[in-house]
Amino acid sequence: MGGLPSMMPRLRRGSARAGRIDRLGWRAGTCIDACGLRVGVRTNAPALLDRLEPHLPPGWRACASPLVDQIFSVWVGPGDARRPTRVYAGRSRRVRTANLARALAVLESEIRQSVAAGAARRTFVHAGVVGWRGRAIVIPGRSRSGKTTLVAELVKAGALYLSDEFAVLDGRGRVHPFAKPLSIRGASGCDRHAQSRCAEELGGSCATGPLPVGLVVLAEHSPGATWRPERLTVGQAVIEMLAHTVPARLRPEASLSSLERAAARATVLKGARGEARELAGHLLRSVEEMESVSRRGAGEGGTR
């Protein structure tokens, strides 16, 4: 990673301009690369750059060139209600607020979503991901479907943490870490009581490299349910995961290819689940069984 480079970003030739936003008097900027997408951030308040780093996408790298694919702009107001801080994605205003922390939270979310949609060499699937015995367990699902709770239980049980928001697939169907602190909601599912927890706080650690997908879990939480999943075919798995795939419409061919490669080597289970802790144990054992079968198949024998 390293420090943020100080340079005013410019859009690549052919990119949509930001119109009058370009003339608001930007005084400082920086450029980063996240999953192959080049992102620029500019501001009228140079001191803002010192606060930017924690809000950048996991795995970002500094860019040497000011030419970028997308520009985000933060116009910092003096803090009064009449001239609030504004955040723009391109020419579109995303928030207008007197609260700078809130503006930075919006910027962070907008950049992450932009990377998820625009990273040409990666396919982002809305999912939680952990690693166990050299394989990834991918848990696709919508917001509030219990992904993070399940990821947290898996991490507490010793699994490596990769992400609680996106499974980042490459063209070979491997999943890359995209680890930001887990956002764990309160017992009522309430955002107001959400806490950011690092994997280390839960007794786990983060994966450092890509893993092949071993297990895909499509689990709907249903209180009291017993986990009796059905096993999906590769095609069914691709269809289920496509429903959570960010660039599905933008790059359907690449998305289908990545999903197919991921699903082809994985066991894909779908069903209703009860409590996350109970399911976490089942899932880890499933991966262990897969590992043992694959070892026997390869005739390796021995123990790790």
Added chain:
Amino acid sequence: MKPVARRDGLLIRELKDEMLVYARDEHRAHCLNRTAATVFRNADGTRTVSDLALLLAPQSDLPAAEAVVGETLARLAEAGLLQGGPAAAGWSRREVVRRVGIGAAILLPAVASVVAPTPAEAAVTCVSDCSQQKDGTACNCYGEPICDATCISGSCSAGGC
């Protein structure tokens, strides 16, 4: 009747025993099982239902296999993968089940479909702007989160962001 499967604007991926079809105009993806894939692949306007039935199950009872082809065509038509739309099929499912019986049940077609999400629908954890969002989408004002609020008629139920 010589059915014709749609070919224009489709992205097709052959899998082992299955086929994935993505319709670019509707942003709908379909997974066809072996039976549905066989009929879809061979419904090119030169083959009758009987021809397709023979391709599907050369050893089995022809009327039963024709019933399966009829059911498959109905499902392909529902998915928008048949030229001429639903009228081209014209078989009732009850009739198919009656004709096929348990013995040939393995031949029954399956077409699973999904509408591909927009990037915003797929990526969003909670939205800050309820305009153009479906009712029920979770809304959240980022640094000022709202408990259990959802988008309703373009506004956040807890008062908006």
